[in-house]
Amino acid sequence: MRIATWNVNSVRSRIARVEAFVARQDIDVLALQETKARDDQWPTMGLEALGYEVASAGHDQWNGVAVVSRVGLEDVERGFPDMPGYGEPPASEARAIGATCGGVRVWSLYVPNGRKPDDPHYHYKLRWLSALRDAAAAWRESAPDLPVALTGDWNIAPLDEDVFDITRFAHSTHVTPAERGAFEAVVEAGYADVVRPFQPGPEVYTYWDYYRQRFERNRGMRIDFVLGSPAFEKRVVGAEIDREERAGTGSSDHAPVIVELSD
DNA sequence: ATGGTCGTTTCACGA
Numbered sequence: 001m002r003i004a005t006w007n008v009n010s011v012r013s014r015i016a017r018v019e020a021f022v023a024r025q026d027i028d029v030l031a032l033q034e035t036k037a038r039d040d041q042w043p044t045m046g047l048e049a050l051g052y053e054v055a056s057a058g059h060d061q062w063n064g065v066a067v068v069s070r071v072g073l074e075d076v077e078r079g080f081p082d083m084p085g086y087g088e089p090p091a092s093e094a095r096a097i098g099a100t101c102g103g104v105r106v107w108s109l110y111v112p113n114g115r116k117p118d119d120p121h122y123h124y125k126l127r128w129l130s131a132l133r134d135a136a137a138a139w140r141e142s143a144p145d146l147p148v149a150l151t152g153d154w155n156i157a158p159l160d161e162d163v164f165d166i167t168r169f170a171h172s173t174h175v176t177p178a179e180r181g182a183f184e185a186v187v188e189a190g191y192a193d194v195v196r197p198f199q200p201g202p203e204v205y206t207y208w209d210y211y212r213q214r215f216e217r218n219r220g221m222r223i224d225f226v227l228g229s230p231a232f233e234k235r236v237v238g239a240e241i242d243r244e245e246r247a248g249t250g251s252s253d254h255a256p257v258i259v260e261l262s263d
Numbered sequence: 264a265t266g267g268t269c270g271t272t273t274c275a276c277g278a
Contacts, residue, residue, distance in 0.1 A: 009278085010270055034278085036271065062277080113278065155278095209278085211267035253269075253278080 001071065001102055001261040003029045004242075005151035005224060007110070007207070007254035011035040011066070014252060015043040018068075019050060021245055025258060028071045029101045031108030031151045035064035042066070057094035064094050065110050065152070071102030080135040084127050086112075095128070104232065104261070105139075109152030114173035122173060125155070129182035137189040140229060147232035147261075150191055153207075153224050153254065156183045158193075161202035162222035164214075174223060191227035195257055198239040206241055207254045215246055226259050235261040 004027045008014045011032060022030055037058050044054045051070045057078040058064035067073065077098045085091050098107040112125040139148060156179045160166040169175045205220030214220060228236065238260040246255040
């Protein structure tokens with residue numbers, strides 16, 4: 001079973017690449033972030049023709065997420081317990097969707113960006129991550145043997161080596177102790193980074209800004225992760241970051257991250 | 264400190 005996560009940066013502008021990607025990489029389950037499409041705007045036809053089902057959470061089209069699967073799509077949940085909204089009245093932000101696919105619980109997560117460390121969005125990011133940790137800890141207790149994957153764009157670089165030049169992030173989000181602590185709290189709740197053992201750093205990234213030829217110079221960030229419960233982790237036999245998908249024109253600014261599970 | 268490039272709710276703003 002092959003599971004991928006990808007911040008696609010608009011599924012409508014990228015749908016041809018999405019269809020080509022799942023075919024080329026033989027993907028069974030694909031978690032997407034930043035779909036930028038409401039549910040009624042989702043271009044599902046081509047994927048359905050390829051044998052996939054699509055579940056999306058796109059009420060807020062900027063932050064939309066989705067799970068695409070050809071091995072079943074059951075028990076779909078949009079959001080997690082106590083997931084905070086933003087603003088007043090609270091925005092119904094579609095940053096999380098979970099589904100059981102072929103016996104594996106897959107979550108597609110789009111962690112709030114945070115904008116700046118003194119921005120209200122930054123504090124919202126930390127609240128959101130705290131609620132995610134609590135929900136994820138409860139899942140471990142209620143179903144300790146279930147393979148669960150928390151995949152997506154975490155908008156956090158857990159280690160200094162996960163950004164191209166840590167000295168340039170002195171006043172930036174993604175690397176603050178609070179954000180890294182929030183990421184670590186999810187790990188401590190029982191979810192391991194299953195990709196890093198197969199793709200050790202440094203200079204192993206999943207995101208490169210569009211401008212200043214950041215990809216061509218490999219000046220990127222490692223912010224997209226697959227965290228797995230113990231039952232998930234022990235089935236992982238390989239993982240890769242599809243840099244080829246980031247190359248050339250018309251790509252997302254993120255590369256897909258792929259994990260292969262034993263049957 | 265600034266700007267660069269994308270995508271969209273586009274001549275503005277978020278990432």
